[in-house]
Amino acid sequence: MRGLVNLAWVELKLLIREPLTLVFSFGFPVLVLFVLAEVFGSHNQDRSNYRGVEAIDYYVPAYVALVIASIGLISLPVHLAAYRERGILRRLRASGLSVWRLLGAQVFVCFMLAIVGAVLISALGEFVYDAHRPRSYLGVTAMFFLVTLMFAAIGVLLSALSPSARAAQGVGLSLFFLMMFVSGAGPPPGSMSTTLRRIGEVMPLTPAIRAIQNPWLGFDWSAYQLILSGGFLVGATALAVGLFRWQ
Amino acid sequence: MHDLRKCYGEMVAVDRLSLEVEQGEIFGLVGPNGSGKTTTVECLQGLRRRDGGEVSVLGLDPGTERRRLVSRIGGQLQDSALPDRIKVWEALNLFAKLAPRAADWRLLLDQWGLSEKRDSSYVSLSGGQKQRLFVALALVNAPEIVFLDEMTTGLDPSARHIAWELIEEIRDRGTTVVLVTHFMDEAARLCDRMAVMRSGRLVALDAPRTLASTYGGSTHVCFTCEESWHFDWLKQVPGVDAVRRDGAVITVYGVGPLLPFVASALVERGVIPDDLHAEPPSLEKAYLTLTGHYDEEDE
Numbered sequence: 001m002r003g004l005v006n007l008a009w010v011e012l013k014l015l016i017r018e019p020l021t022l023v024f025s026f027g028f029p030v031l032v033l034f035v036l037a038e039v040f041g042s043h044n045q046d047r048s049n050y051r052g053v054e055a056i057d058y059y060v061p062a063y064v065a066l067v068i069a070s071i072g073l074i075s076l077p078v079h080l081a082a083y084r085e086r087g088i089l090r091r092l093r094a095s096g097l098s099v100w101r102l103l104g105a106q107v108f109v110c111f112m113l114a115i116v117g118a119v120l121i122s123a124l125g126e127f128v129y130d131a132h133r134p135r136s137y138l139g140v141t142a143m144f145f146l147v148t149l150m151f152a153a154i155g156v157l158l159s160a161l162s163p164s165a166r167a168a169q170g171v172g173l174s175l176f177f178l179m180m181f182v183s184g185a186g187p188p189p190g191s192m193s194t195t196l197r198r199i200g201e202v203m204p205l206t207p208a209i210r211a212i213q214n215p216w217l218g219f220d221w222s223a224y225q226l227i228l229s230g231g232f233l234v235g236a237t238a239l240a241v242g243l244f245r246w247q
Numbered sequence: 248m249h250d251l252r253k254c255y256g257e258m259v260a261v262d263r264l265s266l267e268v269e270q271g272e273i274f275g276l277v278g279p280n281g282s283g284k285t286t287t288v289e290c291l292q293g294l295r296r297r298d299g300g301e302v303s304v305l306g307l308d309p310g311t312e313r314r315r316l317v318s319r320i321g322g323q324l325q326d327s328a329l330p331d332r333i334k335v336w337e338a339l340n341l342f343a344k345l346a347p348r349a350a351d352w353r354l355l356l357d358q359w360g361l362s363e364k365r366d367s368s369y370v371s372l373s374g375g376q377k378q379r380l381f382v383a384l385a386l387v388n389a390p391e392i393v394f395l396d397e398m399t400t401g402l403d404p405s406a407r408h409i410a411w412e413l414i415e416e417i418r419d420r421g422t423t424v425v426l427v428t429h430f431m432d433e434a435a436r437l438c439d440r441m442a443v444m445r446s447g448r449l450v451a452l453d454a455p456r457t458l459a460s461t462y463g464g465s466t467h468v469c470f471t472c473e474e475s476w477h478f479d480w481l482k483q484v485p486g487v488d489a490v491r492r493d494g495a496v497i498t499v500y501g502v503g504p505l506l507p508f509v510a511s512a513l514v515e516r517g518v519i520p521d522d523l524h525a526e527p528p529s530l531e532k533a534y535l536t537l538t539g540h541y542d543e544e545d546e
Contacts, residue, residue: 010337017332017368087326087327090324090326094327095342096317
């Protein structure tokens with residue numbers, strides 16, 4: 001446990017020293033939320049496109065999920081792949097750091113980042129666009145936890161599959177934008193074609209968005225979305241641990 | 248601690264290598280690039296899976312008991328790095344925290360001349376400073392064996408000498424040192440015994456001095472004298488095999504304690520050259536003889 005806490009602490013300090021690496025993770029979702037809110041935020045939008053709520057109320061929880069997705073799909077895999085490429089993982093391993101401690105520290109950092117992102121998005125929604133606060137804080141927190149774990153596991157898996165940090169970035173960005181557009185974080189989901197929605201159905205961001213939206217908007221739990229998220233979490237974890245490489 | 252080691256890389260990097268490192272010695276591993284030195288020490292540290300043979304380090308198998316082994320060994324690796332923005336003290340502190348019984352990293356900071364760089368980030372360090380930091384990191388868990396892979400590469404001459412003294416200190420405190428090096432002066436100065444590798448095989452293993460005298464060619468004694476001088480009688484001196492003249496320089500080849508015999512014979516005849524000196528068989532020559540003068544492909 002000691003190694004994990006120490007590494008996590010160092011990693012956080014390193015992030016704070018190079019905050020520009022986080023511009024994309026935080027800046028992009030905030031920017032797009034702003035644009036979408038300006039375009040679709042007016043109160044005369046067709047609610048049926050947005051699960052029956054105001055556009056801004058739909059988008060705020062969706063963008064909390066999107067921030068988490070960008071951390072898991074881009075920041076984490078690029079970070080880990082660069083560590084592997086440069087021999088930092090070799091160095092850590094030679095000093096007896098176990099896979100679990102290494103990944104535990106990374107997941108911890110993901111949580112810290114996700115919390116900052118969620119606060120940013122919520123603040124923008126609340127103070128600028130007067131979006132609804134979560135109906136169930138407990139539910140949102142629980143789903144936030146699940147979704148962050150799921151994307152962290154996917155991030156570790158992507159890093160294991162990437163031959164280099166550059167490759168991780170290319171793959172991560174592509175996946176991120178694909179998911180963003182087909183999973184209901186881009187164009188209004190009600191306006192998408194059946195094909196797009198079908199593609200969206202198999203992407204992990206879709207259940208992530210739904211899982212956070214449901215308690216946020218006061219909808220019922222969806223066992224289906226939970227099982228899907230859990231499935232992605234378990235599957236990605238199993239593959240990631242199996243495929244993880246130190247060098 | 249008694250090790251019998253063998254390991255194979257993908258391209259037969261190490262071929263049926265058997266050797267034993269004694270507790271408390273500085274053991275050198277030398278050879279051309281690509282001869283398997285690094286692969287060997289990586290197998291010993293459990294950083295690479297060996298393909299055959301039996302390895303025991305401190306009584307543990309690095310292949311299957313790496314976790315128990317890792318807290319008792321230290322390693323300075325080639326091709327490793329730290330995050331750019333990590334500070335020197337943070338790195339030492341982090342690695343100390345990973346070890347169950349750590350040395351005092353502040354002391355290491357001092358010993359390895361990094362005190363002034365305590366708060367500098369890794370990326371701002373010079374090559375030599377990074378190298379010293381890695382050696383300090385290898386020692387931070389107070390290891391029983393430390394593996395140093397080209398430790399002094401990138402160090403300036405004075406830093407190398409300081410590093411050598413520190414390595415001797417480490418050994419004197421009872422830590423076994425396995426040293427991979429390219430520098431014969433380093434091996435001659437530090438190693439109690441050394442193994443010479445070529446193409447993944449062991450070609451010689453002995454004390455540097457013994458290797459030098461066995462494979463390092465003959466001793467020769469040189470001095471200058473007048474061109475007209477006759478020297479044939481020098482061949483009668485005990486141990487002398489041949490005498491050659493090159494302009495004013497006379498070179499006497501032979502074996503054994505050549506210098507005192509030649510010197511006393513010269514004095515006897517009233518010849519007192521002021522530049523009389525012996526060139527002993529060198530480890531460098533022994534190395535070139537053993538490894539065949541050529542570099543294999545890069546490791």
